Amino acid sequence: MPIQLKVSGDPRRPAEAHKYERPKVNLDEQPPDMFLLMGLALGLLSLIFKAKIPAWGSLALCLCGVANAKSGHSDIKQFVSSITFALFGLVSSYLLPVGRRPDAAAAAAAGAGA
Helix, strand or coil: CCCCCCCCCCCCCHHHCCCCCCCCCCCCCCCCCHHHHHHHHHHHHHHHHCCHHHHHHHHHHHHHHHHCCCCCCCCHHHHHHHHHHHHHHHHHHHCCCCCCCHHHHHHHHHHHHC
16 A cells, blocks of 8 residues: 655645746857757768768758757858758759769770770
8 A cells, every 4th residue: 555645735835936937048149059050061061072961961950950949049040051051062962063083084085986
């Protein structure tokens, strides 16, 4: 049998209960969102090296950052720059020409000479 404690009356003190007030946050003092910061870094890497995996990782991190954003505490410039780098990284890795590889250039020259 469980032991039951008998308490007479309400043990709470309503006179000492205070309503929670959220502290005011200044956007200049707010730390950057790490999802968006890492997405920006991966997007920049994908632009430099024209790699597809960092571009997709950048897009995923940017979407996570947007989904986890707190209303009223968001920095729109950081959202826009991170998503822009992610999309430009995807565009540059899929749509823009990378250049001719040395083996492809040699095969093209051998095929043209024959």
